[in-house]
Amino acid sequence: MTERTHATGPAADGAPRGDRGAAAALVRACRPRQWLKNLLVLAAPAAAGALVRPEALLTCAAVFALFCVAASGTYLLNDVNDVHRDRAHPRKRHRPVASGTLPVPVAVTTGILLCAAAPLASLALGNPPLSALVAGYVLLTLVYTRHLRDVVVCDLVAVAACHVLRAVAGGVAVGVPLTPWFVIVVSLAALLVVVGKREAELRAGGDAAGSADAVRPTLRGYTAAYLTQTRTMASAAMVVTYCLWALDQSEGPRTLFHAVSIVPFIMFVLRYNLLVDRGVGEEPEEIALRDRPLQLVLGALVVLVGLGIYL
CATH class of the missing domain: 1.20.58 (Methane Monooxygenase Hydroxylase; Chain G, domain 1)
Structure with missing residues (x-):
């Protein structure tokens, strides 16, 4: 009798298959390492001396979670948008969407849900300016993914503005002056x-002719x-x-x-x-x-x- 392999077992090349493999790929595509950037929400409350208040810490934790959800949603949609460019990159080609370990429909659906969930969940904090900042972050990131990333200088300003929005949101959430x-x-x-x-x-990417252009076209407009x-x-x-x-x-x-x-x-x-x-x-x-x-x-x-x- 021939030995059968289960769909949930490991692939011959060692890559995981089945639901567990797809879940792991989805988590990797959400880029949890980059959630470190969302600690910027602590900057304004910390500078104002507000972190000694337990309610301020809880609020900052909630805002941190909101931006993690929003950022993960935008990362997924960004990877779908950049799938062809990423496959030409020596390191980014291993990302779950570019490598094919995470199906594009799953990435799109999850990305849309996360992008919508963050602004909606922020309403529970009862702080309309904060909700506007979270929604603005999502909108700016999506506009960057579709358009601004290919515009010289505007791409720098857009990404920097996303960081600033995180820091401002922390101050607005806790109610400290900026x-x-x-x-x-x-x-x-x-x-x-x-x-x-x-x-x-x-x-x-500039060592090989055209390689940088294939991954990020705006690099053509910059010099070192x-x-x-x-x-x-x-x-x-x-x-x-x-x-x-x-x-x-x-x-x-x-x-x-x-x-x-x-x-x-x-x-x-x-x-x-x-x-x-x-x-x-x-x-x-x-x-x-x-x-x-x-x-x-x-x-x-x-x-x-x-x-x-x-x-």
Whole structure:
């Protein structure tokens, strides 16, 4: 008798099959590693000293979850839209949609449901401005996927704006004021990360003629020199703005901890720029998870700012 194999067993090449394999592929396509970006919702409440309140922590946790749902929905739809480009990319071709482990109809259906669920669920918090921000995030991301990603400079601004919306949403949800210093520093930091990502993509794909164009057409409109200059400009402006915030007494008393925090802040910016120059900025979340020196200076920055705010 011939031995039968079950549909739920592993494939000959080791890839999972059946419901468990499809579920695993769906989870991977939701990119849980990139949920790290949604911690930006904590920035404004933390800077305002509001995280000592349990209700503020619960609200921030709910907003974090909302943006994780929204982001995962947009990632799925983005992967469907980019399936042909991703298959031409040496790393992105392994994504579940591009590799075929996640069927396109499943990705589309789940993506639409998640994109709709996040704004609708936000209504339960009874905060209309927050719901508008979540809906605006979803809308901006979808417009970026369909149109803005192929428009030079607009693609940088759109992605950076998505980061800023996360940070603003955290402040709006908890009801803390958003100072000009905060918005400017977050905006410049977001631009720095996005430009670094584009620069790394250009370097990685530009060695082979046309390969970068096939994956991201806007790379044709950039040069490495332009992106480096933009990254330098954003870094310098962000450092100056942070120093002005740390030393400014007009919006509340500043302590020695605020002043000393300038040191790890500058070290953080310098380290990040060094990593981008080495060509590893294509996945910013991977840098945050793996680079120990960057983690150390970021930890020192958080501790010093926290001591200045909460003591």
